[in-house]
């Protein structure tokens with residue numbers, strides 16, 4: 001297996017790593033870098049628990065070759081709240097609006113919804129559904145998640 | 158599984174790598190290849206990444222055609238103002254692919270080269286008469302073939318050893334062209350289609366001309382429904398809608414132009430019936 005040196009930004013910090021050609025970004029983050037906020041669920045691109053942002057765009061890190069992060073900005077759940085301190089309005093709304101129960105899907109939900117609000121600051125209900133449909137949740141029935149996003153966007157009824 | 162990964166910075170470099178390494182696989186968005194390798198269905202010893210080979214980009218050509226470079230992401234194609242103004246239904250077909258995450262990673266070229274019959278863009282591109290270009294080391298001009306000749310079987314294309322698909326060209330659409338893409342999804346929104354139908358045609362003097370119908374998820378490849386198209390020729394617009402009897406009869410022909418399988422999304426018979434229903438609805442929407 002060939003090995004490759006990659007340089008990327010992880011939550012605003014410059015990083016270098018040496019990765020094997022078949023290393024996936026999910027495993028680089030969790031196993032090599034100890035950034036375990038990103039979760040592993042299905043590992044086939046469906047559930048959304050492993051969602052991270054590459055140059056601001058959401059992808060499944062379980063399908064994303066780590067070498068493809070070379071030269072890019074990677075943002076994970078650990079990089080959502082500024083300085084790890086105060087929660088973002090979206091994170092706060094997830095707590096207040098019942099956006100999670102067991103919590104396993106929550107990092108992915110919040111990363112996806114953060115990208116949604118960056119692309120559409122006042123999303124319609126349809127935009128929320130279309131964007132978030134690939135982030136599965138077995139607990140909430142999605143109502144709390146939608147409410148949390150609408151609350152953060154200031155569009156809650 | 159163990160492989161040597163190359164990351165060429167240009168198409169020429171990528172083609173040379175393929176020429177030197179027989180059996181090498183190219184990797185674009187990697188969404189399909191990662192899964193195929195994990196399942197052991199593909200065991201390459203050399204992988205050539207197209208990420209940095211400069212094959213992305215969308216442009217209008219001088220003759221009015223639309224060009225989508227191979228490594229353009231599905232989401233770039235979906236959101237491109239050029240694609241949307243060229244043919245809104247094409248942008249929608251790209252927008253129907255899976256989820257925003259898959260669309261941000263998967264590429265237009267990888268989607269065609271993967272040749273999964275359940276994918277969304279291929280039927281739309283077939284109905285629009287699109288062509289792909291295939292480059293190869295030592296070849297001066299790329300080989301250009303219709304998408305229909307690219308898709309030869311289940312996960313099987315006519316891409317030859319050493320060739321790279323550089324992009325897809327959608328020929329200019331005659332004035333008055335209307336197009337639609339419907340993805341029938343009775344299960345969940347992020348699923349593959351149970352049946353999908355792309356329909357393209359021109360409405361002139363109250364008649365539907367040059368109808369082109371293509372379907373997905375109904376056989377080993379996305380397919381054109383030529384008998385249905387012939388029967389649709391010049392279906393006239395009635396004051397309140399289409400020539401209903403002829404349209405219904407034409408759509409019924411589609412049942413025998415497809416070869417669906419029984420699977421978790423429905424029986425073959427159910428899919429034949431849904432293909433008929435959605436073909437009729439798609440054509441009716443062109444006429445409305």
Ligand SMILES: Cc1cc2nc3c(=O)[nH]c(=O)nc-3n(C[C@H](O)[C@H](O)[C@H](O)COP(=O)(O)OP(=O)(O)OC[C@H]3O[C@@H](n4cnc5c(N)ncnc54)[C@H](O)[C@@H]3O)c2cc1C
Pocket residue numbers: 044045046063182183184185186187188189190191207227253254255256259262263264265266267268269270271275276277278316320321322323347348349350
């Ligand atoms: C969870 C999930 C859900 C999906 N749902 C849908 C859906 O609803 N609708 C839909 O249409 N699709 C769906 N797909 C399929 C998706 O569209 C394809 O996986 C994707 O388009 C493949 O593109 P890629 O760039 O990632 O290709 P890669 O994985 O990089 O490559 C795929 C194949 O094509 C070859 N290849 C790639 N680029 C080229 C090129 N330029 N020249 C020659 N050969 C090339 C590779 O060698 C490989 O064999 C889904 C995929 C996933 C993972």
Ligand code: FES
Pocket residue numbers: 039040041042043044045046047048049050051060061062063
């Ligand atoms: S673990 Fe990546 S999408 Fe499920």
Ligand code: FES
Pocket residue numbers: 099100101102103104105106136137138139140
């Ligand atoms: S909170 Fe349990 S799966 Fe979403």
